[in-house]
Amino acid sequence: MKDHFHTPLRQTPFHPRTSALNRLNQWGAWAGYTTALAFDDEAMEYTAIRNGASLYDLCPMVKYRITGPDAAAYLNRLTIRNAAKLSVGGVHYTVWCDDAGKVLDDGTLFRHGAEDFMLCCQERHLPWLLDSATGYEVQVREVTEEVAALSLQGPCSAAVLQAAGFDMCNLRPFRMAKLGFEGVEITISRTGFTGDLGYEIWATPAQALPLWDALMRAGAPWGIRPIGTSALNLARIEAGFIITNMDFIPADQAVREDRARSPFELSLDWMIDWEKGHFTGRRALLAEKARGSSWALVGLDIEGNVSAEGSLIYHNRKTEVGHVTAAAWSPATKRNIALAQVRRPHHTGDTLWVEVYALRELQYHKLMLRAHVTERPFFAPARRRATPPGAF
Incomplete structure (x- = not known):
């Protein structure tokens, strides 16, 4: 332009x-x-x-059209889920990793036809997608503006x-x-x-x-x-949904090597299809599965009603073990909730402490608030899956 x-x-x-x-x-x-x-x-x-x-x-959501005889095989090589199992007319949530098993992005995959998919995500990845297409009879095209x-x-x-x-x-x-x-x-x-x-x-x-x-x-x-x-x-x-560059840093954007996260560390390992064959990052993820992960993404219930976004998390009020990536007072659940990255093994239910700075009449007050690891999603009404939907 x-x-x-x-x-x-x-x-x-x-x-x-x-x-x-x-x-x-x-x-x-x-x-x-x-x-x-x-x-x-x-x-x-x-x-x-x-x-x-x-x-x-x-x-503004970034959209890619992926077509051709090898489209499903290519997506199986690219992502951690089995794209071949996604039926025409179906949608699933997925992620893709680099060779070190660290997440590049997450997104939704739509199957419009046997050889026709659309991948929607937060960041732009066309060079990576094109490089990954080497050897496959597939066309990858960004269609965001279309x-x-x-x-x-x-x-x-x-x-x-x-x-x-x-x-x-x-x-x-x-x-x-x-x-x-x-x-x-x-x-x-x-x-x-x-x-x-x-x-x-x-x-x-x-x-x-x-x-x-x-x-x-x-x-x-x-x-x-x-x-x-x-x-x-x-x-x-x-x-309980996560967002790129808010709850995790894409591996290709991380300046510090310890900032990138794997599917295990983002609680997304449930998507990994180990039986579909090789995919980018599989060897590294198998090794991580055997040795264990360093981090866990968890949900937190925090006492009080002051949002804890960006706060540090402590064990025994003095040992730093993580940080909050997103937080809010939830009107639907009447709870002070947060998403957080916590060092293992402190993700298993210990009482944690969150250091919150509350702005009260132009002065910040330091609060040490108790927090407990809890299940996600925090809010999950039955109507989200009811078919047919109820009459509201």
């Missing part, structure tokens, strides 16, 4: 609508795009996620879709369906980043504004709201 340095952040196809609604004028950068952090009331945006319906612009994506989340999201003319009541979690809109095919998947009932809608940029208008119009009786990244982040913490 000529003279791109004059406008370093691009606008998504939904920007004419999101900019008009952003009363707070709060914007952030995401993968080279301008994205809304909050529109008018962050608390009400969170409430829409948990009690109504919410709409979030997903366009896809306009929206996330429709909340207990009323199925009702909103039905009111808009999209009956998704029989669509199961991690499945997708194709249907027509404005004379062009769109894809709706039962996926999301809130840990609640929700869907993601994949269209073309030309369909973006009519799609936004149709959903906002259909969702009016359910109080649908556009939401920003701040409200979504609170929901994802409650769901």
Whole structure:
């Protein structure tokens, strides 16, 4: 793009609508795009996620189309899960590692056809993906700018879709369906980043504004709201989901060797398919499985109601054993929760202490708060998996 340095952040196809609604004028950068952090009331945006319906612009998410006769074999070599087992119309969560078994990124893999996949993730990895394709009859292409994506989340999201003319009541979690809109095919998947009932809608940029208008119009009786990244982040913490460059550093970006993390250290080893054959990082992960890991990513319950984000974690109040990567007071569970990286063996249920600095009238007060390792997700309503969804 000529003279791109004059406008370093691009606008998504939904920007004419999101900019008009952003009363707070709060914007952030995401993968080279301008994205809304909050529109008018962050608390009400969170409430829409948990009690109504919410709409979030997903366009900046990095997307790759992977096609060809060897597409499944290539993805088996690239990722730790078995892509060949993913049926057409299915979606699964996955990660991929470097040769040392350290995570490069996580993302969702969509299978559109026998030889047609789409991989969505946080960071850009085209050179790595192309290098990994050597020897395979496969084409890898970034399609981020070709896809306009929206996330429709909340207990009323199925009702909103039905009111808009999209009956998704029989669509199961991690499945997708194709249907027509404005004379062009769109894809709706039962996926999301809130840990609640929700869907993601994949269209073309030309369909973006009519799609936004149709959903906002259909969702009016359910109080649908556009939401920003701040409200979504609170929901994802409650769901126990991790984010690249917030909860872990991609191995190719880590300046210090001890900062990268393996699937074992991120509690993602449940995805590893040891029987599918070789994949990048397999030997290193087998060695780690035999000797044990250094770190664990855990959920914490922390006393009080002061958010502990960025805090250090101690054993016996004096030995540093980890740090909090994400934290919040959870409105849904009425708990002070956190995601944290903790040195083993302190991840097994010891009473830990979190050093929190609370800002009170321009002065910071140091608090040493008790914390207990707890199960994730912190919030997991049955409606997120109910098929058909309940009527809300």
